[in-house]
Amino acid sequence: QMQLVESGGGVVQPGRSLRLSCAASGFTFSSYGMHWVRQAPGKGLEWVAVIWPDGSKKYYVESVKGRFTISRDNSKNTLYLQMDSLRPEDTAVYYCARHVGGGSSWDYWGQGTLVTVSS
């Protein structure tokens, strides 16, 4: 069955880096756009980034532009989020999600990985 499993979260000091991974299984990973969505503690969902199936296009929310990089390795069925210059406001549960349909819809989500940015 279809599965997305995030890893790489943890506690990190402000200004440091972290790389999240999302391992996909149960579907043809290389055929789907993939997104990262985050949720700060007690807050709503915030879209973070998207990458096209072939990696040709990438888009980011304004607050992470220049600091975060989304990438994928279709040979390993894995999505990544490189997070640099982390700030306390980046503290959140980070979900990877699969794109579906004609617009921005996300049909499968991972369980999330918690990133805490604190000194």
Next chain:
Amino acid sequence: QSALTQPPSVSAAPGQKVTISCSGSSSNIENDYVSWYQQLPGTAPKLLIYDNNKRPSGIPDRFSGSKSGTSATLGITGLQTGDEADYYCGTWDSRLSAGRFGGGTKLTVL
């Protein structure tokens, strides 16, 4: 501040119907598809509606979606206590080239 506006909370009795609104603009809802998500406490969001009014396999027809102009609506009929959750709308914003979610609506089934 979310680009999409939802009411913070709605409530209704078991068996009744409730609607949740999602208001946006010409750069998002009016010119792109809308999706809806249910999030139970401590769990990942679950897709309820995509492409404005389509239900994924396994989602009961108690859940419905519609869109008109710059607004969209999620309808839930035959409310059950298990429907108590946070609900989010989502879409793409062509002006920002970014995904967008509403601020979320907490549904209470009284």
